[in-house]
Amino acid sequence: MSENVGSGTGSSLPSIPRPTPAISRRKNATENRSDIGWKHGIDVQGNGKKVKCNYCSKTINGGIYRFKHHLVGTKEDSEPCASVPEEVKAVMLKVCVEDKEASLKKRRFGDDEDYPEQTKNEKDNSQQKGKDIRNFVTKEKGAQVQSTINQIMKKDLKKQCDQQCAIFFYTSTIPFNVTKNSEFLKFCEMVGRYRIGYKPPSYHELRETQLKKATTNVDEMLTEFKAEWKRTDTSDISKITDKVVKMLEDAEEFVDEENVVQIVTDNDVNYKAAGEKMMKTRKNLYWTPCATHCIDLILENFKKKLKVHETTMKKGRKIITFIYSRSMLISMLRNFTKGKDLVRPGATRFATAYLTLTCLHDNKGPLMTMFTSDDWKTTKVASTPEGIRVQNIALDSRLWKNIVICLKTTAPLITVLRS
Numbered sequence: 001m002s003e004n005v006g007s008g009t010g011s012s013l014p015s016i017p018r019p020t021p022a023i024s025r026r027k028n029a030t031e032n033r034s035d036i037g038w039k040h041g042i043d044v045q046g047n048g049k050k051v052k053c054n055y056c057s058k059t060i061n062g063g064i065y066r067f068k069h070h071l072v073g074t075k076e077d078s079e080p081c082a083s084v085p086e087e088v089k090a091v092m093l094k095v096c097v098e099d100k101e102a103s104l105k106k107r108r109f110g111d112d113e114d115y116p117e118q119t120k121n122e123k124d125n126s127q128q129k130g131k132d133i134r135n136f137v138t139k140e141k142g143a144q145v146q147s148t149i150n151q152i153m154k155k156d157l158k159k160q161c162d163q164q165c166a167i168f169f170y171t172s173t174i175p176f177n178v179t180k181n182s183e184f185l186k187f188c189e190m191v192g193r194y195r196i197g198y199k200p201p202s203y204h205e206l207r208e209t210q211l212k213k214a215t216t217n218v219d220e221m222l223t224e225f226k227a228e229w230k231r232t233d234t235s236d237i238s239k240i241t242d243k244v245v246k247m248l249e250d251a252e253e254f255v256d257e258e259n260v261v262q263i264v265t266d267n268d269v270n271y272k273a274a275g276e277k278m279m280k281t282r283k284n285l286y287w288t289p290c291a292t293h294c295i296d297l298i299l300e301n302f303k304k305k306l307k308v309h310e311t312t313m314k315k316g317r318k319i320i321t322f323i324y325s326r327s328m329l330i331s332m333l334r335n336f337t338k339g340k341d342l343v344r345p346g347a348t349r350f351a352t353a354y355l356t357l358t359c360l361h362d363n364k365g366p367l368m369t370m371f372t373s374d375d376w377k378t379t380k381v382a383s384t385p386e387g388i389r390v391q392n393i394a395l396d397s398r399l400w401k402n403i404v405i406c407l408k409t410t411a412p413l414i415t416v417l418r419s
Helices: 036-040 063-072 086-108 120-136 149-172 176-180 182-194 203-221 223-232 241-255 269-281 291-305 307-324 327-337 349-362 364-370 385-394 397-418
Strands: 041-043 050-053 059-061 262-265 286-289
Touching (some): 050 063, 059 063, 149 327, 262 269, 291 397, 307 397, 327 364, 349 364
Parallel strands (some): 262 286
Antiparallel strands (some): 041 050
16 A cells, blocks of 8 residues: 655655756856965966956966965976965965865775775875975975985986987087077977977078078168268278268267377278378377288288298198097097197287197197007098098108297287287
8 A cells, every 4th residue: 555755645755955056166156156265366367367466467278276376386287386475375375285185085085985895005005295395395494305206207207318419519519608599598498398209490491480580680770870870881982092081081080189199090092091190280199000900911922921830830730720620530539639629819819820730749749649549540530541641741850840940930919919
């Protein structure tokens, strides 16, 4: 016999209570802003996806979760805030740790009520994992920092990256001071932002596409200066004596004749004639030839008119060109010379040539040792006709005697030029 349920007559249906509409438990939902992070940011679009920071005014994509990491400074998919107060940062730090622990526990084990049979070991492992998660944020100053697995892995990867970078420099014969170039540091930072999968530009792109872009950018940067260059340009002025005089007179008028005591030009015939002409009409003005240019012309005459100088320079240049066109030989050379180079720049072109002879003379012993060593003999270039010729030149005693003759002749001039 059936039994009636609820009030009413026997044919009435039983009254069933309607379920209460579920309340969203997501504290980050659009209609629910109970997350403490919203006290420090503004919802830009109204959907919780973009949050504008109250302290640095930056807009963070990815919702309130990334915004809290922005305040803490964990660098987890967000740029750290540079203006957040320390007390706010400390609160956000605690919130982020708690969120991370709760998320891990729910993902790995579920709620304790749903899994009453969870063993003590599992609970201990969960708690230990939660402790490890705490280390993903930056500790306060003075506190001891415990390395996480991620940090240890990054430390090993850092060593590998450093080694590969060094090998790249060594095998490409790139000067070490490139690491001080701010553009190189920017490049490394941008590769880090790109993360895994970055491929450098190809040989063609470097020579064509990227080079054209860089040239265009430089031209745009120089636009404001080109007008001034055009105004003061003298390259289209004829260098005959009268034109040179007119150019010097205009310069003198610009700075006022009373402020001009001396005019210094190079030793070109027309400049010399123009300087002497101006001295005749101006008693307080003196024209002087450029001393550096004079010495450079003397060194040039030595090279062109003295056979021993010309021959010695050709042979020295042949040795240097042969070595510096091969990265393997450069490394070998620095091994024997203890890091010294064979090229030394000077104030002028011909001064550089004689300073290079000085470097060869200073490294005579290491060079001769290198060309007679087993390291040299095992290289591929040692058996080539060019390699044999360079070796014979370097081991020829007459070359070193001639270098001494050249240096004795020019040493006083080089000393004056470099003083």
